Amino acid sequence: MILTLTPNPAIDVTYRIGAHAPGDTNRVLEVQRRPGGKGVNVARVLAAVEAPVQALLPLGGEAGRWLGAELDVPFEAVPISGENRTTVTVAGDGHPTVYAEPGPEVSEEEWTAFGSRLAHCLPGADLLVVSGSLPRGASPDLVSDWTRIAREAGVRTLVDASGLALLAAARAGALVKPNRAELLAATSAADEAAGAAALLRLGAQLVVVSRGADGIAAYGQGGVRIVPAIPDVHGNPTGAGDAATAGLAVALAAGRPLIEALRTAAALGAAAVLRPVAGEVDLPAYRRFLNGAPA
Amino acid sequence: MILTLTPNPAIDVTYRIGAHAPGDTNRVLEVQRRPGGKGVNVARVLAAVEAPVQALLPLGGEAGRWLGAELDVPFEAVPISGENRTTVTVAGDGHPTVYAEPGPEVSEEEWTAFGSRLAHCLPGADLLVVSGSLPRGASPDLVSDWTRIAREAGVRTLVDASGLALLAAARAGALVKPNRAELLAATSAADEAAGAAALLRLGAQLVVVSRGADGIAAYGQGGVRIVPAIPDVHGNPTGAGDAATAGLAVALAAGRPLIEALRTAAALGAAAVLRPVAGEVDLPAYRRFLNGAPA
Numbered sequence: 001m002i003l004t005l006t007p008n009p010a011i012d013v014t015y016r017i018g019a020h021a022p023g024d025t026n027r028v029l030e031v032q033r034r035p036g037g038k039g040v041n042v043a044r045v046l047a048a049v050e051a052p053v054q055a056l057l058p059l060g061g062e063a064g065r066w067l068g069a070e071l072d073v074p075f076e077a078v079p080i081s082g083e084n085r086t087t088v089t090v091a092g093d094g095h096p097t098v099y100a101e102p103g104p105e106v107s108e109e110e111w112t113a114f115g116s117r118l119a120h121c122l123p124g125a126d127l128l129v130v131s132g133s134l135p136r137g138a139s140p141d142l143v144s145d146w147t148r149i150a151r152e153a154g155v156r157t158l159v160d161a162s163g164l165a166l167l168a169a170a171r172a173g174a175l176v177k178p179n180r181a182e183l184l185a186a187t188s189a190a191d192e193a194a195g196a197a198a199l200l201r202l203g204a205q206l207v208v209v210s211r212g213a214d215g216i217a218a219y220g221q222g223g224v225r226i227v228p229a230i231p232d233v234h235g236n237p238t239g240a241g242d243a244a245t246a247g248l249a250v251a252l253a254a255g256r257p258l259i260e261a262l263r264t265a266a267a268l269g270a271a272a273v274l275r276p277v278a279g280e281v282d283l284p285a286y287r288r289f290l291n292g293a294p295a
Numbered sequence: 296m297i298l299t300l301t302p303n304p305a306i307d308v309t310y311r312i313g314a315h316a317p318g319d320t321n322r323v324l325e326v327q328r329r330p331g332g333k334g335v336n337v338a339r340v341l342a343a344v345e346a347p348v349q350a351l352l353p354l355g356g357e358a359g360r361w362l363g364a365e366l367d368v369p370f371e372a373v374p375i376s377g378e379n380r381t382t383v384t385v386a387g388d389g390h391p392t393v394y395a396e397p398g399p400e401v402s403e404e405e406w407t408a409f410g411s412r413l414a415h416c417l418p419g420a421d422l423l424v425v426s427g428s429l430p431r432g433a434s435p436d437l438v439s440d441w442t443r444i445a446r447e448a449g450v451r452t453l454v455d456a457s458g459l460a461l462l463a464a465a466r467a468g469a470l471v472k473p474n475r476a477e478l479l480a481a482t483s484a485a486d487e488a489a490g491a492a493a494l495l496r497l498g499a500q501l502v503v504v505s506r507g508a509d510g511i512a513a514y515g516q517g518g519v520r521i522v523p524a525i526p527d528v529h530g531n532p533t534g535a536g537d538a539a540t541a542g543l544a545v546a547l548a549a550g551r552p553l554i555e556a557l558r559t560a561a562a563l564g565a566a567a568v569l570r571p572v573a574g575e576v577d578l579p580a581y582r583r584f585l586n587g588a589p590a
Contacts, residue, residue, distance in 0.1 A: 015383075015394050022317045023390035031396050066357045088310075088383055090394060095318035099310050099385060101326050 001052040002253050003125040003155075005118065005146060006039025008103040008135045009057045009067055011086045012278070020092030035071045036087065036278065038132030038160060038242050043073045044279035045246035045268060049286070051253070056121055058106055058114060058135075060084055076121055078114045080106050085135075103135035111142060115149055122153035126253035130169070131160040131245060140164035147172035156205070158252065160245045162186060170204035175252070177208040177245055192217065193224070208262070210244050210269070212237070216262050227262040230270035230289045239278025244269035264290065296347040297548050298420040298450075300413065300441060301334025303398040303430045304352045304362055306381045307573070315387030330366045331382065331573065333427030333455060333537050338368045339574035340541035340563060344581070346548070351416055353409060353430075355379055355399055371416055373409045375401050380430070398430030406437060410444055417448035421548035425464070426455040426540060435459035442467035451500070453547065455540045457481060465499035470547070472503040472540055487512065488519070503557070505539050505564070507532070511557050522557040525565035525584045534573025539564035559585065 016030040039055065046053040055075035059068050061083025068077055082104025090097040106114075122128065128150040130143060143165045147157040151173070159169035162182040169176050176199060180192055189195035196207040196219035207219040215228040247268030251261035267289035274282040311325040334350065341348040350370035354363050356378025363372055377399025385392040401409075417423065423445040425438060438460045442452040446468070454464035457477040464471050471494060475487055484490035491502040491514035502514040510523040542563030546556035562584035569577040 013381075015396075017394070020317060022315060022392045025393040025395060028394055028396045062357045062361045088394070097317045098320040099312070099323055099383070100320060101310075101323045 001054055001125050002046055002127050002129060002249050003118075003121055004039045004043040004046070004053060004055050004129045004131060006037040006043075006055060006057040006132055007130070007138065007142070008133045009035065009037035009040055009059070009084055010101075010103070011063050011066060011084065012036030012089070013086055014089045014091055017090060017092045020090065020094055020097065026090070026092070033066075033070075034277070034279075035067050038245075039129065040071070040073075041239050041242035041279035042129055042131050042160075042246045042249065043075075045243045045272065045281055046250060047073045048281050048283065049246070049250060049268070051246075051250045054121060054125075056114075056118060058084075058104075058110065060104055076117055078110065078117050080104060080110045082106060082135075103133070105137050106135050111138070115145055118146060119149050119153065122150055122155050125150075125153075125155050127249055128155050128157040129160070129245065129249050130157060130174075131242065133161070134165055140168040143168045143174075144172035147174045156252070158245070158249055160241070166199070167202060170199040170202040170207075173203045173205055175206040175208065176204050177210065177248060179210045179212075179241060180214075183207075183209055193219070196224075206258075208248060208265070210241055210265075216244065216266050216269075218258055218262055220258070225259055225262060227259070227266050230266055231294060233270040233273050235273040236276050237273055239275075239280070240269045240272045242278060243272030243281055296349055296420050297341055297422050297424060297544050298413075298416055299334045299338040299341070299348060299350050299424045299426060301332040301338075301350060301352040301427055302425070302433065302437070303428045304330065304332035304335055304354070304379055305396075305398075306358050306361060306379065307331030307384070308381055309384045309386055312385060312387045315385065315389055315392065321385070321387070328361075328365075329572070329574075330362050333540075334424065335366070335368075336534050336537035336574040337424055337426050337455075337541045337544065338370075340538045340567065340576055341545060342368045343576050343578065344541070344545060344563070346541075346545045349416060349420075351409075351413060353379075353399075353401055353405065371412060373405065373412050375399060375405045377401060377430075398428070400432050401430050406433070410440055413441060414444050414448065417445055417450050420445075420448075420450050422544055423450050423452040424455070424540065424544050425452060425469075426537065428456070429460055435463040438463045438469075439467035442469045451547070453540065453544055455536070461494075462497060465494040465497040465502075468498045468500055470501040470503065471499050472505065472543060474505045474507075474536055475509075478502075478504055488514070491519075501553075503543060503560070505536055505560075511539065511561050511564075513553055513557055515553070520554055520557060522554070522561050525561055526589060528565040528568050530568040531571050532568055534570075534575070535564045535567045537573060538567030538576055 059077040060080035063084040085101035085103040187195040244265040247265035271286035354372040355375035358379040380396035380398040482490040539560040542560035566581035
């Protein structure tokens with residue numbers, strides 16, 4: 001079983017409108033609401049490829065109640081007094097506009113309870129995946145704590161985070177999976193190889209860098225492995241990174257070789273591009289891509 | 296007691312952001328959520344001036360539960376299976392951008408139950424105020440039905456609506472309070488006087504037109520009465536129309552002369568401009584304006 005941890009789940013709202021009129025009133029033609037947050041998307045992709053999965057997340061307020069009712073993967077919720085956030089994506093005539101709420105304030109006591117619940121869920125897990133932003137005011141050290149709790153249970157941790165949380169994950173010895181922009185921003189490195197080397201020096205067990213059309217690169221103590229992107233895949237890149245994380249996770253949890261994990265990540269990421277909604281993948285395309293067939 | 300009917304209540308969400316970046320991701324710095332919908336704003340202003348008030352509204356889903364928990368005026372809720380809407384206002388560096396959801400689909404059976412609950416609430420009411428849009432797919436004839444139900448209970452109805460709902464209210468003999476743009480749009484009249492005459496011909500008992508800086512005009516069978524706007528009032532015009540409706544309602548419900556009702560409307564509307572949030576009024580300023588003092 002793969003355990004996914006989503007520190008800052010969200011109600012992902014998409015507003016379909018006509019021509020976008022900033023500074024004016026826009027009539028919403030269609031509303032879609034679905035559970036979101038990167039860890040939730042990873043869990044949904046894992047469920048789609050029939051990998052055993054459990055999600056762990058803090059839920060609070062009416063938004064938390066809604067998320068608990070709508071989430072379609074097995075999950076453990078830790079109650080919080082704050083209200084979970086909403087992200088609004090406005091899809092009009094141009095590039096989508098996103099409004100991202102910062103998320104609830106979670107107390108130290110609530111994070112302690114969260115860590116205890118994590119320890120409770122870990123027996124039986126083959127891998128812990130920590131994915132997405134931390135709520136407002138939360139310490140990046142939480143990511144180190146979770147990685148350590150997992151190690152004490154004999155479970156490896158794969159972290160998809162940015163900024164200080166990415167650095168904290170590296171320091172705690174996690175496997176980390178930033179995209180190239182996150183890697184460069186967090187390390188202030190001049191290029192990808194230098195950034196990956198910096199994370200390895202901090203203590204990261206492995207640095208997997210998703211690079212869009214340039215494929216996926218994995219930097220470890222033994223050097224770098226690169227798999228190319230699936231060529232000629234066009235669609236919606238939203239959620240492709242989460243699907244790639246799911247691909248990495250499913251192969252690593254099964255003890256497959258690194259190069260196979262990277263190929264699985266590339267195939268699942270490309271299969272997600274073919275679907276309009278984050279957390280969904282085109283399964284027949286995924287199987288074709290895994291077998292080396294083109295798009 | 297004044298009974299306010301809100302056919303399409305909303306969670307009014309305001310996102311404060313920095314510079315607005317359409318087509319990109321905007322970090323929300325501050326989130327405010329409050330119960331909204333024009334009838335809810337009217338009820339809150341009535342409560343603020345200590346007029347006895349009761350709100351009647353359809354509530355459904357998690358949003359409805361939230362509205363019921365947060366509403367700070369006495370209310371009767373009719374349960375619906377759909378989910379109440381949200382409106383998102385983005386306040387950045389320019390003019391605010393609004394995204395308005397269409398609202399839930401309410402079944403015929405639910406509207407019938409709504410009418411029954413209205414009949415149940417009317418005894419003891421001095422006036423019914425119907426304010427705001429109808430949810431998606433709802434027939435404008437509902438406004439006629441509510442006006443008729445009120446008349447059968449011996450209660451007059453004041454309707455602040457637009458389009459076909461405004462015409463239906465006029466046909467049913469309600470007092471109507473469009474703003475000038477709504478009046479011209481609904482009647483396709485060349486000017487305000489012609490538009491008001493058209494509504495009176497349809498059957499409206501009184502046509503009160505709010506005209507911003509040009510004050511308020513009331514057209515009846517006996518001619519037109521006009522009160523000027525309170526001069527030199529600067530602030531946020533959002534909700535000023537709802538406050539003016541509340542002012543009209545409180546004077547009409549107390550059986551005050553029309554000219555006094557118009558002056559009360561102008562004073563409350565101006566007092567709302569001085570507050571940043573719809574449904575709130577500057578009470579000391581309201582009393583000054585009523586006494587003829589300048590801003």
